[in-house]
Amino acid sequence: MSHRLGIPDDQFIRGDIPMTKQEVRILTLAKANIGIADTVIDIGAGTGSLSVEAALLAKEGRVIAIEREPEGVDLIKANAAKFAADNLTAILGAAPKVMDGLPQADVVLVGGSGGKLVDILACANKLLKAGGRLIVTAVTVETLSATLSHMQQVSEFSVEACCIQVTRIHPAGSSHMFKALNPIYIIACTKR
Amino acid sequence: MSHRLGIPDDQFIRGDIPMTKQEVRILTLAKANIGIADTVIDIGAGTGSLSVEAALLAKEGRVIAIEREPEGVDLIKANAAKFAADNLTAILGAAPKVMDGLPQADVVLVGGSGGKLVDILACANKLLKAGGRLIVTAVTVETLSATLSHMQQVSEFSVEACCIQVTRIHPAGSSHMFKALNPIYIIACTKR
Amino acid sequence: MSHRLGIPDDQFIRGDIPMTKQEVRILTLAKANIGIADTVIDIGAGTGSLSVEAALLAKEGRVIAIEREPEGVDLIKANAAKFAADNLTAILGAAPKVMDGLPQADVVLVGGSGGKLVDILACANKLLKAGGRLIVTAVTVETLSATLSHMQQVSEFSVEACCIQVTRIHPAGSSHMFKALNPIYIIACTKR
């Protein structure tokens, strides 16, 4: 049976590392349009929540998760084991350096850049097959603007960007309160 | 090959009937957690964009789309044909009346209620199997509050609600402008 | 000199009681259209941040702040003293009971209702002069929907409602992160 998107947040093993929330994970993966045999590279993989769902979608392909915090790599491995995602490999290291020697990819997800965003985007471009998707999720003004600006310059991508703002509704007695999650920008770039 | 969520808006045939936007469609269907052999009922199906994607997900199951506008039913049929969703049936009529005699369902989607929301929810409850999902999308205060209130009373459902606000980023010369879509509330109810 | 709206949040003395954020305070008070000699009643006044700014606007009028938590009343008094708002009176008690005997008002602000919203709205209506403004701020679905529904029934008010969602931008190293505040609904009702 094929994977159904949207594992609830509380099913992932989490440390102190920030985790992509369910709704953003769903939209990011849907925009990545992951096929069953795809090769996916997830840069700044954090707890691995995106990597795990990507691996379940690409069940005949593989996912390579790059994370520079050892605590993160441990979480990714723990989550991969929990969800039986044995096609998920976690690599400790900083992009873009650690991207050398990675295979050609159908999808590159960029969730963290450690200040090397433009180099990572250039490196991701080299790894991406024609028709491949590069999906950047941005929680800062600088990542949003630098990604849009870079994509205008390289001009090999068709770009579609949006901001997602989720407000969760929490029961509070017999009432329901509005609780905002932080907005996230998703920049989806398809290589021509 | 399994369907990948998120057909772009402009690929659907559209009339003057409002269409669920891609990001909301993706989240609604992900929260509906549609399985490959599921039976899905889509009430107030509009252009059929949700129904079509549901039918592609439930490719060994079936989708029944209910719509009270003849123009809508024509659009649903045209979109079903365009995307080869031959497991999608469109029914002209108003819920809840037209729900009599429908089969037991794994998923009921409620996108429009024509003023009969509470009756539709009660009727949907009868059709839903244990473990089934009832997903209401609300664009009015009244649909949001009546759905939450009804779910508190019937108490057979676990309920999870959120508001999704999407801002699309449009190129304008060398700039990128923020353009808001209307917010939509998604109330996802799982029958115990 | 007349008061300029928008005292920064961190200038108020705060306890553990939730405080209306600056942007919401500004919009609430602007929509209340407070005149220099107005009588203002603030129900569920919390820390008194709204009451204090209202009192500085209505410097030849008066503000009566109602709060049922003794800790809140202490904060209101402390903030009134800090900002020299000597036309601000804090009353300990629960609305609508404590509203008996209050003077006719130009403006009634409702920020908390302790489960007695409809009774408070009815009582506020009796206290309001013709042309007076009743401003409800809602952080729950139920307050929003009950206020809109009540206003449709009494029909003596023209109603204008909106949701305000503020995202603050925080410096983080050389970057700027998006941090959402919770959305608030403001229902502004003008008595005909």
Place this chain on the structure above:
Amino acid sequence: MSHRLGIPDDQFIRGDIPMTKQEVRILTLAKANIGIADTVIDIGAGTGSLSVEAALLAKEGRVIAIEREPEGVDLIKANAAKFAADNLTAILGAAPKVMDGLPQADVVLVGGSGGKLVDILACANKLLKAGGRLIVTAVTVETLSATLSHMQQVSEFSVEACCIQVTRIHPAGSSHMFKALNPIYIIACTKR
């Protein structure tokens, strides 16, 4: 009597030129903290809605509105006349060129830049008195990021930025629909 912020949108004379919506106008002017004798320069004044309200606040001061579209200048003059803002002067021309020879200012509002944002910010800085406020409203990613980046470099300003997203609630029969306005970023910079 002092001006009360927040003239309803439909009271302004409007052409095809985009107008700052009431809620954004209120917040922009509150963050500008306009005093009764202030000199205010409004760059890219559009229909003049901000300029008019600024002029009513600075009733013993003056407002200079700069607009490069003749249609806009006509609207500014018409709105100034309608609201009796005789301390408001409209100048036809493009900033920063037309800013030469303007008086020292307490407040500079930047609502449009015609591609010359950084030059305008530098020029505004020269015109601003110590303690003066420079308020940029941004509807594009580029204006937002360039303003934040410029302010980091010049370092004479304390900066506070936020995004305002207003959703209006419209009656539709006996229901109330959510209708989003486009989000606007407000970058408020106070000169040390």
